[in-house]
Amino acid sequence: MNYKKEYKKYLTSSILDTANNKIASSSLITAFAVYLGLSDLAIGIYAVLDTITNMLQIFAAPLFSKIGQSKLVVLSNYTIYRLASVGFAFIPFISDNITIRTIFFFIFASIYAVTGEMGYITFVNWRMTLIKKEDRTKFASSKNMIKNTVVMAFSLFMGVVLDQFKASGYELNGFLILFGIVFIIAFIDIAIRINTYKPEIECKPIKVKESVLRPAKDKSFRKVLITAGINRFALGIGTMYLNVYLLRYLHINYVYYSILNIVINLSDAIFSKFWAKRAENREWKKVLIPIGILYIISFIMLLVIKENYSIYILPLIYVLMGCANSAYDIYDNVAIYESSKENYQTSYVTFERFIEGIVTAIIPILSYTVFKENENIISTTFLIAIIVYIVFIVYINKNMIK
Numbered sequence: 001m002n003y004k005k006e007y008k009k010y011l012t013s014s015i016l017d018t019a020n021n022k023i024a025s026s027s028l029i030t031a032f033a034v035y036l037g038l039s040d041l042a043i044g045i046y047a048v049l050d051t052i053t054n055m056l057q058i059f060a061a062p063l064f065s066k067i068g069q070s071k072l073v074v075l076s077n078y079t080i081y082r083l084a085s086v087g088f089a090f091i092p093f094i095s096d097n098i099t100i101r102t103i104f105f106f107i108f109a110s111i112y113a114v115t116g117e118m119g120y121i122t123f124v125n126w127r128m129t130l131i132k133k134e135d136r137t138k139f140a141s142s143k144n145m146i147k148n149t150v151v152m153a154f155s156l157f158m159g160v161v162l163d164q165f166k167a168s169g170y171e172l173n174g175f176l177i178l179f180g181i182v183f184i185i186a187f188i189d190i191a192i193r194i195n196t197y198k199p200e201i202e203c204k205p206i207k208v209k210e211s212v213l214r215p216a217k218d219k220s221f222r223k224v225l226i227t228a229g230i231n232r233f234a235l236g237i238g239t240m241y242l243n244v245y246l247l248r249y250l251h252i253n254y255v256y257y258s259i260l261n262i263v264i265n266l267s268d269a270i271f272s273k274f275w276a277k278r279a280e281n282r283e284w285k286k287v288l289i290p291i292g293i294l295y296i297i298s299f300i301m302l303l304v305i306k307e308n309y310s311i312y313i314l315p316l317i318y319v320l321m322g323c324a325n326s327a328y329d330i331y332d333n334v335a336i337y338e339s340s341k342e343n344y345q346t347s348y349v350t351f352e353r354f355i356e357g358i359v360t361a362i363i364p365i366l367s368y369t370v371f372k373e374n375e376n377i378i379s380t381t382f383l384i385a386i387i388v389y390i391v392f393i394v395y396i397n398k399n400m401i402k
Helices: 003-036 040-067 071-094 098-130 133-167 171-194 208-217 219-239 242-249 254-278 285-304 307-338 345-368 377-399
Strands: none
Touching (some): 003 040, 003 071, 003 098, 003 242, 003 254, 040 242, 040 345, 133 171, 133 307, 208 345, 219 345, 242 254, 254 285, 285 307, 307 345
């Protein structure tokens, strides 16, 4: 195996994968949901659905220990995942009824989320068995930086296309063009992965009980679980209605919406090398505490922002959030896997995702029950995120070590 050649191929496919995922789930599909007329609650649930399905990770380890992680198995699941991401484009042709549109939206969203989460661990194992340990922070940094450049270019293109087609009365055609591009990127990504070397992975039989108990009993790993859980809850509840807030209540157009996506990804890319360097010694406190501070400042600004001057403040907020995202990406790509016991990484990584899923599942329940009668539901979610990130900082300061 030519390591440098395979490293470049896997890096390229990872960039296409994460860029496509960011493009589809974070901006395009959300904007499309607004176009389809889905309710604020439905769009908010979609925003956290991907993380809720993390609970399925607990079954992924036992499943793949039985069927194996051959390239055929991994890429078959991945192909279904990518096809689901463009399935949304057919919804307007199925019905004009909002209820039916919502049902089909969540059918495609569920397939997209489930196959994405079930296949997550297979790509973690592929990456970690192929990429040398000394190259992992560099890999994460390079992937994030280039991925964000791709996302920025597409975001600007998306905004221009949608605004132009909306102005001419053919908004749907604009969305169909963009979904077509998402499909092409996915096709290229899969073609590269087919031709990328995949190390053989020994799959020892794992039971669901074992995949839960082993990492749960590991005291050092509990800190990783608690850190991930607190962050996921705070970020999930704080951003659940963010895109709805921008498009429906601050009344920003598609171009400005796209510019904000460019800003957050540019910030992510710019700070990626800084956080990778800061994480070289695995002193995670130096990475995690700034994350909490950056998000607290961001949500405070969102809490007090007014529509008449939002266009001046939102870019700063997105710079701060992009910087925080960049820091957590480094932690998520490296710390969780390296904190796992050798030969049991699959169980550890899937259990961490399972915990994130449980935590995130609380968010739509709160939205539908506790917050349902709250007229200031969006402001309330920002406030809760601020409080939880304060807890996050306190916990990291007291407990986090290398």
